Amino acid sequence: MHVSEGVLSGPVLMGAAVLAAGGVALGLRSLDYNRLARAGVLSAAFFVASLVHFPVGPGSAHLLLNGLLGALLGWGAFPAIAVALALQTLLFQFGGLTTLGVNILIMALPAVLTGALVRRGPGGASGLKRRAFFCGALAVGLSAALFALVLMLSSSQFRGAAMLVVAANLPLMFIEGFFTATCVAFLHRVQPELLPARKDR
Amino acid sequence: MIEPLPIRTSAFVGALDPRARVLAAVLFSVTVALLDRPDALGLALIVSVLSLVWGRLALRPVLRRLMLVNGFNLFLWIILPLSAGGELLLVDSAMPLSLDGLRMALGISLKSNSILIFLQVFLLSLPLSTLGEALYRLAVPEKLILLLLLTYRYIFVFDVEFRRLMRSARVRGFEPGTNLHSYRTFGYLVGMLLVRAFGRAERVRFAMELRGFSGRFHQIIEFRPGLSDGLFLAAVTAIALGLGVLQWI
Numbered sequence: 042m043h044v045s046e047g048v049l050s051g052p053v054l055m056g057a058a059v060l061a062a063g064g065v066a067l068g069l070r071s072l073d074y075n076r077l078a079r080a081g082v083l084s085a086a087f088f089v090a091s092l093v094h095f096p097v098g099p100g101s102a103h104l105l106l107n108g109l110l111g112a113l114l115g116w117g118a119f120p121a122i123a124v125a126l127a128l129q130t131l132l133f134q135f136g137g138l139t140t141l142g143v144n145i146l147i148m149a150l151p152a153v154l155t156g157a158l159v160r161r162g163p164g165g166a167s168g169l170k171r172r173a174f175f176c177g178a179l180a181v182g183l184s185a186a187l188f189a190l191v192l193m194l195s196s197s198q199f200r201g202a203a204m205l206v207v208a209a210n211l212p213l214m215f216i217e218g219f220f221t222a223t224c225v226a227f228l229h230r231v232q233p234e235l236l237p238a239r240k241d242r
Numbered sequence: 243m244i245e246p247l248p249i250r251t252s253a254f255v256g257a258l259d260p261r262a263r264v265l266a267a268v269l270f271s272v273t274v275a276l277l278d279r280p281d282a283l284g285l286a287l288i289v290s291v292l293s294l295v296w297g298r299l300a301l302r303p304v305l306r307r308l309m310l311v312n313g314f315n316l317f318l319w320i321i322l323p324l325s326a327g328g329e330l331l332l333v334d335s336a337m338p339l340s341l342d343g344l345r346m347a348l349g350i351s352l353k354s355n356s357i358l359i360f361l362q363v364f365l366l367s368l369p370l371s372t373l374g375e376a377l378y379r380l381a382v383p384e385k386l387i388l389l390l391l392l393t394y395r396y397i398f399v400f401d402v403e404f405r406r407l408m409r410s411a412r413v414r415g416f417e418p419g420t421n422l423h424s425y426r427t428f429g430y431l432v433g434m435l436l437v438r439a440f441g442r443a444e445r446v447r448f449a450m451e452l453r454g455f456s457g458r459f460h461q462i463i464e465f466r467p468g469l470s471d472g473l474f475l476a477a478v479t480a481i482a483l484g485l486g487v488l489q490w491i
Binding site: 045046047048051054065066069072074075077078079080081082083084085086088089090092093095096097098104106120121123124125127128130131132133134135137138139140196198200201202205216219220221222223224225226227228231232235 | 245247268315317318340343395422428429430432437
């Protein structure tokens with residue numbers, strides 16, 4: 042889910058870039074050098090996993106992984122996603138330079154918001170699984186909603202395209218949620234110290 | 243497979259100071275992103291194509307890299323004329339097309355292609371370590387650059403690792419389909435990738451600290467800005483100003 046180069050209006054691009062820069066600055070402050078290595082690893086995993094296409098009915102889709110990233114890194118998801126998207130621009134021309142800000146915002150803001158979900162709520166292995174499901178699903182849903190929002194803010198002519206984006210992402214929410222739940226449950230069993238500690242209330 | 247940077251360019255472009263190239267790419271991208279008149283955008287595309295000739299990029303890979311964005315542009319060419327409204331073409335036919343929608347699709351196509359071509363010539367022709375150093379000297383936060391360089395390094399490692407995991411799943415009879423079993427398997431595969439990745443990150447961190455790493459990769463190449471860099475930046479600035487004038491008067 043990338044906003045393509047050339048689509049959005051100047052004010053929307055600039056506003057989003059300012060917000061994204063703020064998020065990245067906040068995120069960088071939360072990463073010391075020890076956690077930086079971990080963030081680098083995660084953003085690389087985010088990059089690689091987004092290349093993995095899996096079948097959905099007749100077509101195919103790829104994982105976003107932003108909910109998972111938010112769960113593992115908190116605000117650190119902002120710089121991690123920023124770097125991964127910058128590399129996607131350089132290596133594959135997904136998005137461009139001027140859309141970098143808005144693309145960071147679309148992916149990272151839902152990551153931070155839903156990542157916070159994994160840290161609170163019902164405990165136990167099944168509780169964790171449920172929380173992770175909502176984290177992954179909501180992250181995709183929010184990203185699609187933000188994508189539609191920036192399209193509509195840019196030009197009212199994009200209404201049709203915006204609706205299509207949201208509709209196309211609805212089934213992906215379920216898949217991403219299920220995927221995130223499995224992945225988090227796996228990490229919980231194999232290497233629980235990778236997951237953030239749960240905050241009670 | 244992911245192709246590592248840089249892509250090959252002419253010696254001319256290669257000799258330009260990396261900082262000048264980064265600044266030029268930013269200046270050109272931002273200016274063109276703000277244009278919306280078709281004539282100004284057409285001119286921007288011409289500038290990009292000329293720089294492509296100047297940089298002597300291999301044409302086929304350039305077009306391949308533009309395929310993704312033009313796939314999306316094609317989607318816009320289909321959806322915008324049907325949904326944008328406003329003044330209509332072919333009013334009496336079964337499928338009236340919106341003139342505004344067509345104009346918009348054209349503008350977006352010109353804009354995206356000219357920006358992405360320009361980036362290929364000047365930004366993608368830098369090795370990533372050099373780009374990191376250039377960004378560092380342009381006052382981008384050090385931690386962010388370190389993160390960029392680490393991520394770049396790991397991308398290739400994980401790409402290979404994930405292919406390996408996927409292959410071993412296939413060998414065991416895994417056939418991805420539209421079912422929960424497949425999605426669960428992908429969850430386990432990515433989980434395993436993360437577990438291995440973290441293990442590797444820890445080992446690399448220890449090894450780097452042991453060798454006295456203090457948070458910065460040092461660049462051995464010296465940057466020597468010269469007259470040609472000044473001329474190049476002046477030319478790009480003049481082009482950006484010219485495009486701006488064409489747009490707003």
